[in-house]
Amino acid sequence: MSPQEYAISYPDSGALTYFNDxxxxxxxxxxxxxxxxxxxxxxxxxxxxxxYIDRAISGFSTGLQRVYRLGLRELERFCERxxxxxxxxxxxxxxxxxxxxxxxxxxxxxxxxxxxQESGTPSEVDLGLLRSLFAVxxxxxxxxxxxxxxxxxxxxxxGWRLVGFPGVQWGYTAEQMIPGFDATQIPIKTLADxxxxxxxxxxxxxxxxxxxx
Amino acid sequence: xxAKKVDVIVVGAGASGAIVASxxxxxxxxxxxxxxxPRYTDEDFxxxxxxxxxYARGAIVPHMTTDPMTWxxxxxxxxxxxxxxxxxxxxxxxxxxxPSLGTGGGSIHWGGACWRFRESEFRMKSIIEERLGKKALxxxxxxxxxxISYEDxxxxxxxxxxxxxxxxxxxxxxxxxxxxxxxxxxxRRRDYPxxxxxxxxxxxxxxxxxxxxxxxxxxxxxxxASVPFKGxxxxxxxxxxxxxxxxxxxxxxxxxxxxxxxxxxxxxxxxDYSRVYKVNLSNGGSRALGVSYYDxxxxxVDIEADRVVLACYALENAxxxxxSGINRNGQVGKHYMTHAFGFFMGLTPQxxxxxxxxxxxxxxxxxxxxxxxxxxxxxxxxxxxIISWPGDFQPIxxxxxxxxxxxxxxxxxxxxxxxNYTRIWAMYSQTANIPTQETYVDLDPHHKDRYxxxxxxxxxxxxxxxxxxxxxLLKQKRKIAEEMNLMTWWEETTSPExxxxxxxxxxxxxxxxxxxxxxxxxxxxxxxxxLFVIGGGQFPSYHGYNPTQTIQALAYMTVDxxxxxxxxx
Numbered sequence: 001m002s003p004q005e006y007a008i009s010y011p012d013s014g015a016l017t018y019f020n021d022x023x024x025x026x027x028x029x030x031x032x033x034x035x036x037x038x039x040x041x042x043x044x045x046x047x048x049x050x051x052y053i054d055r056a057i058s059g060f061s062t063g064l065q066r067v068y069r070l071g072l073r074e075l076e077r078f079c080e081r082x083x084x085x086x087x088x089x090x091x092x093x094x095x096x097x098x099x100x101x102x103x104x105x106x107x108x109x110x111x112x113x114x115x116x117q118e119s120g121t122p123s124e125v126d127l128g129l130l131r132s133l134f135a136v137x138x139x140x141x142x143x144x145x146x147x148x149x150x151x152x153x154x155x156x157x158x159g160w161r162l163v164g165f166p167g168v169q170w171g172y173t174a175e176q177m178i179p180g181f182d183a184t185q186i187p188i189k190t191l192a193d194x195x196x197x198x199x200x201x202x203x204x205x206x207x208x209x210x211x212x213x
Numbered sequence: 214x215x216a217k218k219v220d221v222i223v224v225g226a227g228a229s230g231a232i233v234a235s236x237x238x239x240x241x242x243x244x245x246x247x248x249x250x251p252r253y254t255d256e257d258f259x260x261x262x263x264x265x266x267x268y269a270r271g272a273i274v275p276h277m278t279t280d281p282m283t284w285x286x287x288x289x290x291x292x293x294x295x296x297x298x299x300x301x302x303x304x305x306x307x308x309x310x311x312p313s314l315g316t317g318g319g320s321i322h323w324g325g326a327c328w329r330f331r332e333s334e335f336r337m338k339s340i341i342e343e344r345l346g347k348k349a350l351x352x353x354x355x356x357x358x359x360x361i362s363y364e365d366x367x368x369x370x371x372x373x374x375x376x377x378x379x380x381x382x383x384x385x386x387x388x389x390x391x392x393x394x395x396x397x398x399x400x401r402r403r404d405y406p407x408x409x410x411x412x413x414x415x416x417x418x419x420x421x422x423x424x425x426x427x428x429x430x431x432x433x434x435x436x437x438a439s440v441p442f443k444g445x446x447x448x449x450x451x452x453x454x455x456x457x458x459x460x461x462x463x464x465x466x467x468x469x470x471x472x473x474x475x476x477x478x479x480x481x482x483x484x485d486y487s488r489v490y491k492v493n494l495s496n497g498g499s500r501a502l503g504v505s506y507y508d509x510x511x512x513x514v515d516i517e518a519d520r521v522v523l524a525c526y527a528l529e530n531a532x533x534x535x536x537s538g539i540n541r542n543g544q545v546g547k548h549y550m551t552h553a554f555g556f557f558m559g560l561t562p563q564x565x566x567x568x569x570x571x572x573x574x575x576x577x578x579x580x581x582x583x584x585x586x587x588x589x590x591x592x593x594x595x596x597x598x599i600i601s602w603p604g605d606f607q608p609i610x611x612x613x614x615x616x617x618x619x620x621x622x623x624x625x626x627x628x629x630x631x632x633n634y635t636r637i638w639a640m641y642s643q644t645a646n647i648p649t650q651e652t653y654v655d656l657d658p659h660h661k662d663r664y665x666x667x668x669x670x671x672x673x674x675x676x677x678x679x680x681x682x683x684x685x686l687l688k689q690k691r692k693i694a695e696e697m698n699l700m701t702w703w704e705e706t707t708s709p710e711x712x713x714x715x716x717x718x719x720x721x722x723x724x725x726x727x728x729x730x731x732x733x734x735x736x737x738x739x740x741x742x743x744l745f746v747i748g749g750g751q752f753p754s755y756h757g758y759n760p761t762q763t764i765q766a767l768a769y770m771t772v773d774x775x776x777x778x779x780x781x782x
Contacts, residue, residue: 033623036623041631099622106625136301142609146612148263162627162630163634165635168260169451171448172450179415198260
């Protein structure tokens with residue numbers, strides 16, 4: 001069976017459980033800067049990361065609703081003053097500059113906590129709140145990109161596919177555990193696949209015997 | 214609510230409490246066992262493969278919102294809620310919190326590393342002083358030797374291995390000569406009941422490199438069944454292991470390895486979601502009358518018993534004693550010890566598939582353990598094994614372990630994970646801090662939990678001798694990494710930001726002298742004659758090994774004592 005047949009593609013629903021449409025588009029644009037996609041690599045948008053975040057803060061992490069609501073409002077004030085535009089309308093390069101401003105450079109250089117009195121920054125913008133917002137979004141993006149698809153992100157298991165993680169496997173055999181084994185041969189499975197297959201799985205002996213090497 | 218008196222109350226159904234509760238019940242003792250977490254069934258964990266649930270959101274571990282705990286480096290500092298577990302989302306890294314709640318406790322989430330302490334560990338203080346001089350130990354140290362020897366504990370180590378189920382290959386088996394992987398293994402009466410696990414994909418590379426360097430690699434023992442054991446399945450190498458419950462009961466978690474026999478006796482009752490908050494004492498405090506707890510509805514309930522056993526981890530044991538006013542000699546909470554791991558991660562030249570198999574499907578070397586390290590560097594007080602960690606790495610955990618010079622976001626971040634995830638391999642060691650007057654726990658005067666109970670406050674910093682031990686082992690790891698042809702590697706600092714890792718011990722020290730220790734060698738309180746306080750809190754000194762097998766061996770000693778069986782030192 002091909003990997004595509006196994007990794008269940010959840011319906012690409014665009015429905016939202018917390019964000020409004022504008023907030024969702026802004027968050028999606030930020031996540032796409034944290035894990036950008038191109039023709040060869042799936043990015044956060046393709047993985048549906050914003051839907052992971054939307055469900056996370058309407059369900060598990062309701063305490064983070066405030067940093068998103070206030071932070072996104074503050075981000076628009078910042079972009080309006082700095083660029084006279086909304087974040088979603090900036091070019092990718094301009095968006096990266098904003099992300100860099102609050103998340104620090106891509107490679108950590110000890111300058112993450114930047115001087116709030118930096119020239120040109122409107123003092124009435126809450127920079128601490130924006131740094132919190134971007135730290136939260138980065139962490140949420142990682143989770144939403146590598147989570148099981150049941151959580152709304154990692155749609156089509158694109159995050160797992162990118163890094164070569166076969167996902168949810170009942171076990172691995174001795175042959176598969178030989179060093180250098182090409183694990184992309186193993187069809188990716190999700191929690192939904194495994195639950196569906198629970199009563200058709202091979203006996204556990206399939207995994208703990210076969211000490212062939 | 215009036216409660217019928219029971220024979221024994223056991224607080225905590227984890228690594229040690231489940232053993233005591235089950236063994237007593239099987240011998241006709243009426244036991245009520247409390248746990249503040251849930252009572253789990255096998256069915257709960259069949260589909261446990263979920264990094265969001267168990268890792269990112271810490272589904273089975275305590276959280277600072279429900280079980281707050283504070284930390285400061287020195288007594289003169291002010292303490293804050295554990296800073297290393299917050300993260301941007303306010304959730305926590307479950308590896309640096311106290312162990313999982315519910316039946317099985319820490320033995321649900323553990324990686325399953327099993328070690329007997331070597332003979333010399335029980336005389337660590339004397340050996341350091343004999344070999345390096347009395348001035349070698351830091352001035353404010355509070356180290357003491359154990360009141361028992363390895364020989365005293367050996368039968369109980371054996372009981373853990375054969376009773377609960379440990380896999381491994383013994384090197385120093387009584388009456389056997391011939392193949393010996395580990396020349397420094399302490400003598401054992403017989404081999405393990407199961408062979409070692411299959412090695413994780415990159416483990417052989419470590420093992421071969423160690424052999425080429427003249428070291429002595431051997432297979433680590435594991436609390437994971439390598440073949441079917443007492444009705445439990447052998448390991449399927451699924452790779453969701455440390456921090457995760459086992460889906461086939463291969464992992465030796467006490468909710469499957471100990472509790473079922475006790476429950477079958479009809480003498481054991483488990484009350485889950487029940488939080489014991491106080492040991493009730495007789496006038497004068499020389500006897501425990503029973504405990505008070507909040508039941509699953511949040512109501513306060515008192516229950517009486519002939520004997521009370523506290524088995525809720527080194528930290529909560531100390532907190533509960535202090536909150537109950539049991540600390541006449543001022544020793545409760547002192548001598549806190551934990552591990553610095555010297556985590557060392559790198560990339561192998563061919564794929565290592567680090568998502569396959571348990572982290573303990575591995576090999577270790579003892580060439581630098583304990584006093585052996587003095588032959589290489591006498592400024593290091595005590596050494597530890599270096600252990601390969603070949604598997605059980607999921608993607609989010611690896612993002613959190615990326616090197617400091619890797620991109621944290623953007624296309625570079627994406628490509629780093631794409632190009633490197635399947636080539637990850639790690640090794641670690643466990644350097645225990647030397648206990649001093651500045652490593653202890655007590656009640657936090659400011660922070661309380663939602664029931665108004667005082668939070669535990671930890672005071673702990675890494676000492677110079679501790680850092681030296683970590684650095685020495687990092688040096689050896691660099692040699693091994695080079696010999697392994699790792700493409701690149703990165704290391705944890707010698708003074709990590711965490712001070713807690715589910716490996717905490719020493720907080721209710723055992724000893725023969727009631728003036729200088731909290732419990733005797735059976736875990737019985739010197740102060741309160743029918744109270745037992747058991748677990749890693751009993752350890753007088755700490756070593757380069759995971760604590761759980763020794764905790765469980767001590768629990769069997771407690772069981773024998775409570776059943777009136779003889780013990781001869």
